[in-house]
Amino acid sequence: xxxxxxxQGVRVRAxxxxxxxxxxxxxxxxxxxxxxxxxxxxSLFEDVVATLSDDFTISVTGSVDVSGVPADETxxxxxxxxxxxxxxGYEGGVHLDIRKEVPVxxxxxxxxxxxxxxxxxxxxxxxxxxxxxxLHRLAAQLGAxxxxxxxxxxxxxxxxGDELSAALAxxxxxxxxxxxxxxxxxxxxxxxxxxxxxxxxxALGEVSATPSVDAGVxxxxxxGDARLLADVxxxxxxxxxxxxxxxxxxxxxxxxxxxxxxxxxxGSGPTVAFLVEDTTKADELRRVLMSAGHEAIHVYGPVHGAxxx
Ligand code: ATP
Numbered sequence: 001x002x003x004x005x006x007x008q009g010v011r012v013r014a015x016x017x018x019x020x021x022x023x024x025x026x027x028x029x030x031x032x033x034x035x036x037x038x039x040x041x042x043s044l045f046e047d048v049v050a051t052l053s054d055d056f057t058i059s060v061t062g063s064v065d066v067s068g069v070p071a072d073e074t075x076x077x078x079x080x081x082x083x084x085x086x087x088x089g090y091e092g093g094v095h096l097d098i099r100k101e102v103p104v105x106x107x108x109x110x111x112x113x114x115x116x117x118x119x120x121x122x123x124x125x126x127x128x129x130x131x132x133x134x135l136h137r138l139a140a141q142l143g144a145x146x147x148x149x150x151x152x153x154x155x156x157x158x159x160x161g162d163e164l165s166a167a168l169a170x171x172x173x174x175x176x177x178x179x180x181x182x183x184x185x186x187x188x189x190x191x192x193x194x195x196x197x198x199x200x201x202x203a204l205g206e207v208s209a210t211p212s213v214d215a216g217v218x219x220x221x222x223x224g225d226a227r228l229l230a231d232v233x234x235x236x237x238x239x240x241x242x243x244x245x246x247x248x249x250x251x252x253x254x255x256x257x258x259x260x261x262x263x264x265x266x267g268s269g270p271t272v273a274f275l276v277e278d279t280t281k282a283d284e285l286r287r288v289l290m291s292a293g294h295e296a297i298h299v300y301g302p303v304h305g306a307x308x309x
Contacts, residue, residue, distance in 0.1 A: 009051035010125045014117035014149050014306035015041035016102035017109045018175060018266045018273045020221075020229065023211035024236040027194050035144075035161045036211040038221070041152040042175060042301035044101045046113040047309075048077060050121035053095040056082055062100030068183060069104055069111075077114035080142055081122045087138060088128040096121070105183025107241075107267030109145040116149035116306040124308060152305025154221055156213050170224030172300050173275065174282045176260070178251055179295050180270035184241065189268040192240035211236075230261035230275050241269035248272060251294065258288045 017039045025034035058078050060069045069075065073082070081094050096118055102110030116139055123130050130138075132150075139146040144160040154169035197204055220228035242249050242265070251272050252263045259281055260274035276282045282298040289296035 009049050010121045011047060011049045011309050012117040012121040012124075012306055013045045013047050013309045014113035014120075015152055015303050016044040016046070016113055017041050017145070017148060018177075018301065019107075019235060020154075020233050021213055021217045022235045022237060022267065023213070024190075024193060025211045026207040026209045027197075028209065032160060033190065033193075034159060034210050035157065036213045037157045037161050038154065038167060038213050038217050039145075039148045039157055039161075040154045040169070040173065040301040041148070041303045041305060042108075042177075042299040043303050044108065044177075044297070044299050046102055046110060046117055047099040048114060048117035048121050049097040050081075050118065050125045051095045051097070052125065053093045055093045057093075058096045058098065060098045060100065062098070064100055064103050064179070065181065066100055066104060069098075069100070075114070076111045076142060076146075077118035080115040080118040080138070080146075083138055083141065084119055084122050084126075084128065084130075088126070088130070090126045090128055092126070094122055094125065103179035103183075103271055105185070106179055106271040107184065107186075107265065107269045108177075108271050109149060109267065112143050112145035113149040113306070115139070115142045115146045119150070120306045120308065148305075150306050152303060154302045156218075158212075167218055167221055169221040169302055173224075173226055173229065173302075174277070174279055175299050175301065176255070176274045176276060176282050176285045176289065177266070177297050177299055178255070178272045178274070178289060179297070180245075180248070180272075182245075182270065184244065184268055184270045186268040189237050189240050189244065192244055193237060196240060196243070226261055226275055226277055233262055233264050233275065235264045235267075237268050238265045241265045245270055254292060255285065255289060259285045
């Protein structure tokens with residue numbers, strides 16, 4: 001029997017994301033903010049291999065530093081498997097083997113991609129056969145970014161980012177991302193947004209509780225026009241991220257003066273994403289960034305969501 005025939009598991013690949021646009025509404029009484037975001041799934045992937053087991057166990061490796069990733073039941077992928085078992089009454093367990101490419105705590109939704117991949121992998125492995133709506137419902141319980149990792153492509157997310165509608169995007173957008181070895185905590189970034197808004201209420205004016213995505217973003221995506229998109233990309237978390245990590249402002253400025261059309265912090269950071277005109281420009285920018293001592297990776301989007309490979 002060949003190795004391939006012996007393999008009894010299911011392998012699922014799910015993408016990381018860049019928030020091309022992220023507007024953050026005013027703080028609500030439940031402590032959350034309404035978001036209006038446009039996600040693009042990009043070609044950095046998490047692979048999750050699920051194999052049958054009596055228990056729920058996990059191992060994590062990757063091309064990125066995985067030392068901050070828990071290998072116990074606090075791992076979002078294992079929580080996804082447990083949630084699926086509970087919801088479907090499945091009585092066995094699973095071993096999840098995760099291989100990560102998405103920077104950890106980098107604002108690119110790596111943990112969410114693992115959770116989405118684990119849902120799809122366990123659903124196939126156990127034969128629980130949920131509909132995509134049911135998977136979406138479980139994904140939203142696990143985290144606001146998990147539904148998008150299931151769906152992939154380019155999409156608008158509202159409420160907490162989990163209410164998705166597809167956004168038409170033509171062609172391919174080229175990005176150069178600069179990961180950072182020191183991750184940022186998403187709650188800490190939101191706390192800094194609230195602190196700053198509270199302190200500068202008068203200057204900032206009233207912040208809408210229900211933000212929306214700028215029409216220009218959707219137009220640029222539909223047109224497949226990177227130059228147009230460069231004029232409208234925005235991240236309301238960026239100023240807070242830069243206050244917490246002033247070093248990132250230098251990275252942004254360096255990329256923007258070295259050939260990028262525009263740059264922004266991805267999600268809650270610290271990964272910085274530069275939009276470039278084409279693959280040649282991507283390669284040039286990647287080289288310039290690397291010769292200045294930065295890690296730089298050329299990725300493109302949109303790509304597919306979590307699926308069996
Ligand atoms: P987001 O943009 O969705 O807020 P992120 O991309 O900034 O998230 P992740 O890499 O998803 O960050 O991880 C954030 C934290 O979640 C990690 O520091 C880690 O402690 C915890 N975590 C739990 N499960 C995972 C997982 N499968 N992969 C990575 N981190 C995980």
